[in-house]
Amino acid sequence: TVLTQFRSKPYRNKRLSNAATMSLSAKEKNIVRDFFKKVSSRSEEVGTEALSRMLTVYPQTKSYFAHWKDLSPGSPPVRKHGITIMGGVYDAVSKVDDLVGGLLTLSELHAFMLRIDPVNFKILSHCMLVVLSMLFPEDFTPQVHLAVDKFLALLALALAEKYR
Amino acid sequence: MVEWTDQERTLIANIFANLDYEDIGSKALARCLIVYPWTQRYFGGFGNLYNADAIMNNPMISAHGVKILHGLDRAVKNMDDIKNAYATLSELHSEKLHVDPDNFRLLSDCLSIVIASKMGYDFTPDLQAAWQKFLTVVVFALGRQYH
Numbered sequence: 408t409v410l411t412q413f414r415s416k417p418y419r420n421k422r423l424s425n426a427a428t429m430s431l432s433a434k435e436k437n438i439v440r441d442f443f444k445k446v447s448s449r450s451e452e453v454g455t456e457a458l459s460r461m462l463t464v465y466p467q468t469k470s471y472f473a474h475w476k477d478l479s480p481g482s483p484p485v486r487k488h489g490i491t492i493m494g495g496v497y498d499a500v501s502k503v504d505d506l507v508g509g510l511l512t513l514s515e516l517h518a519f520m521l522r523i524d525p526v527n528f529k530i531l532s533h534c535m536l537v538v539l540s541m542l543f544p545e546d547f548t549p550q551v552h553l554a555v556d557k558f559l560a561l562l563a564l565a566l567a568e569k570y571r
Numbered sequence: 572m573v574e575w576t577d578q579e580r581t582l583i584a585n586i587f588a589n590l591d592y593e594d595i596g597s598k599a600l601a602r603c604l605i606v607y608p609w610t611q612r613y614f615g616g617f618g619n620l621y622n623a624d625a626i627m628n629n630p631m632i633s634a635h636g637v638k639i640l641h642g643l644d645r646a647v648k649n650m651d652d653i654k655n656a657y658a659t660l661s662e663l664h665s666e667k668l669h670v671d672p673d674n675f676r677l678l679s680d681c682l683s684i685v686i687a688s689k690m691g692y693d694f695t696p697d698l699q700a701a702w703q704k705f706l707t708v709v710v711f712a713l714g715r716q717y718h
Binding site: 480542550 | 602687696
C-alpha cells in the first residue's frame with residue numbers, strides 16, 4: 408500500500424531547498440488554513456497553554472527565560488509571550504506558500520539575536536499539537552494532525568534557515 | 572534507576588485507572604499510521620490501509636492498538652524496574668519484529684495527543700510531564716536490547 412501511494416502521485420519538481428523536506432500539498436495547505444481559522448477565536452489560549460506546558464514538561468526550556476520574574480503556567484509574561492508566538496504562527500499560515508521567503512526576518516531574529524537551539528522548535532510544536540488536541544478534540548482529526556504537524560515542522564525549518 | 576516522586580506515581584496510576592483501552596489504543600495506533608505513514612511498513616498483513624478512513628475503520632488495527640496499549644501495563648506494575656520488565660519485549664521487537672525503535676517515540680506522541688483529546692484541561696501540564704516521563708522510560712527500555 409505504501410508503494411502504490413507513491414507510484415500513483417505525479418512526480419513533483421521540488422526546489423533544492425525543499426529537497427530534504429516533506430512539503431505541503433495544496434490540500435494540506437487548505438486543511439491548515441481552515442483549521443487555524445477555526446482556532447483563531449482561542450488562539451491566545453492556545454499560545455499561552457502551549458508555552459506554559461512547554462516550560463513545565465520540558466524544564467530545560469526555562470533556560471531561555473531567566474530574565475522573567477514569573478515562569479509559572481499562565482503568568483503575565485508567559486501569557487504575553489504565548490500571544491506573540493501565536494501571532495508568528497498565524498503570520499506563517501498566511502505565508503504558507505513560501506515559508507522560507509516569508510519568514511526571513513523572523514529567521515534572522517532567531518538566528519542572530521535569540522539563538523534558540525532549533526531542537527526547541529520541535530518541543531514547542533509538540534506542545535502546540537497537544538493543546539490543539541485538548542481544545543479541539545472533534546476538529547483535530549488524524550488528517551488535520553498530519554497537515555498541522557508537517558506545517559509546524561516546515562515553519563521550524565524556515566525559522567532555522569539563517570542559523571548557519 | 573528511574574526516580575519517581577509520589578505525585579508522579581499517583582498521576583500515572585490515575586491515568587491507567589480511567590483508561591479506556593479499546594478507545595484510546597485503537598485511536599492511537601490508527602493516528603500513528605496516518606500521521607507517520609512510513610510506520611505502515613510493519614502492517615503489511617493487516618488489510619486495507621489505503622487511506623485515513625480505511626485505517627480508522629480497520630478492525631485488525633484497532634485490535635492491535637488495544638494489544639499495544641495493554642503492553643504498558645507491565646510498566647505500571649514494575650515502575651521501579653521498567654528496564655528489566657521490558658527485556659524480553661525489547662528482544663522481540665528487535666529480533667523478531669525488526670521495528671525501528673524511533674517508532675516507539677512516534678507512537679508515544681500519538682498516544683499523548685489522543686489522551687489529551689479525551690481529557691481536555693484535565694490533562695494538566697504536571698500530568699503531561701509525568702505521563703511523558705513514563706513513556707520515555709518505557710521507550711528507552713524497549714530499545715535497550717537492540718544491537
